[in-house]
Amino acid sequence: MQTPFVATFTIFVLAIFIGYHVVWSVTPALHTPLMAVTNALSSIIIVGAVLQTVDIGGQTITLTSVLGAVAVFLASVNIFGGFAVTSRMLEMFKKKKK
Template structure:
């Protein structure tokens, strides 16, 4: 066999042995896999929650999402202000921009929804 084929075979055996030991000892789930599973489940739950909201609840829901975005922007401002690394500063800045767009867009949508309930003037 070639050296690269032996290396890949050794790697496969090592991976299988590691998985067997992990299973046999009752090891914990890898934190990355655990967080990824939570993220994927949150996507599905969020999708079904948002699409099952009746139109009468849309305006209160927008008010709540604006409040959540306000909390996010506070955290993003803290990340920008306290950060020592360039990556944290960049991610914090992007979070501030995206949360600001979300807040202002939410207010505009809420204003349009409330305008639909006003009586039209002649």
């Protein structure tokens, strides 16, 4: 049984709306731990996307495998960018050497 498109799309839009409000209401002190959690979630996305990118049903390239490859790329950019931002923010909290 497939879920109707409207119900799935409604859940997607609500997730965007709630995610936006949750992230923008985070205080700056909690930003670095939030970035670490975001990186962890992106790594889970990569695992699922890699599983979709492999050979499915005897075909080498399907729409699912292409979308999986795009998801791997976008999640990788998010992970590496997140680590860079987290590293810069942690540098701000270190004491400066004289």
